Amino acid sequence: MAKRLFDVGVSTAVLVICLPLFLLTAIGIKLTSPGPVYYRAKRVGLNGKMFVMHKFRSMHVQQDHRRTLITAVKDDRVFPLGRWLRRLKIDELPQLYDVLRGEMSLVGPRPEDPDIVKRHYSEEQLATLRVRPGLTSPGSLYNYTHGHLYLSDHDVEKTYAEKLLPVKLSLENVYVNQAGILYDLAIIARTVWVIANMACGRKHFQNPPEMRKATSGSLQISG
Numbered sequence: 001m002a003k004r005l006f007d008v009g010v011s012t013a014v015l016v017i018c019l020p021l022f023l024l025t026a027i028g029i030k031l032t033s034p035g036p037v038y039y040r041a042k043r044v045g046l047n048g049k050m051f052v053m054h055k056f057r058s059m060h061v062q063q064d065h066r067r068t069l070i071t072a073v074k075d076d077r078v079f080p081l082g083r084w085l086r087r088l089k090i091d092e093l094p095q096l097y098d099v100l101r102g103e104m105s106l107v108g109p110r111p112e113d114p115d116i117v118k119r120h121y122s123e124e125q126l127a128t129l130r131v132r133p134g135l136t137s138p139g140s141l142y143n144y145t146h147g148h149l150y151l152s153d154h155d156v157e158k159t160y161a162e163k164l165l166p167v168k169l170s171l172e173n174v175y176v177n178q179a180g181i182l183y184d185l186a187i188i189a190r191t192v193w194v195i196a197n198m199a200c201g202r203k204h205f206q207n208p209p210e211m212r213k214a215t216s217g218s219l220q221i222s223g
């Protein structure tokens with residue numbers, strides 16, 4: 001109950017404060033890339049329930065039949081403003097609405113595409129679905145700061161599934177096992193710090209503090 005009240009209170013406040021930013025972002029998207037302002041993505045949420053997650057659109061509306069679930073480092077589907085929105089995580093702000101409607105939390109494992117969950121999650125990794133997915137988490141922060149080390153290959157989906165996803169989900173399991181309000185506050189503070197450093201041009205980050213608990217001898221870690 002305390003976590004839900006915290007989610008609703010903070011999300012409402014941030015949405016009100018960020019209304020001018022929402023308006024400017026919407027105008028910028030409309031002026032730079034034809035198509036809708038928002039992108040609605042099917043994701044797997046709490047206890048495996050499907051829901052629609054909202055983002056500011058950062059990719060061109062595809063005119064061909066190419067469909068890649070994972071975005072590569074230099075993905076040409078991302079338009080210039082969209083690249084900037086993704087770098088500063090502004091594209092994720094509409095998910096505050098998903099928090100208000102109870103599909104997401106401020107902090108929790110990042111929700112994945114149903115196809116990725118179906119094809120690549122092990123029984124142990126499905127444990128990350130025991131809590132509401134979130135805007136930020138140890139796994140999503142690792143993806144944000146280290147994803148470029150993995151996602152430059154030609155077969156980006158295969159690389160993501162085999163190399164990056166297992167690391168992310170191991171970090172998410174650490175969160176699930178230790179979840180609490182104080183831990184959430186620490187992750188939110190870490191997220192703000194990382195985004196601020198990204199905005200200032202920083203490219204290299206240390207592994208998250210959860211990494212020691214998350215990894216085993218057989219897992220290959222970058223960073």
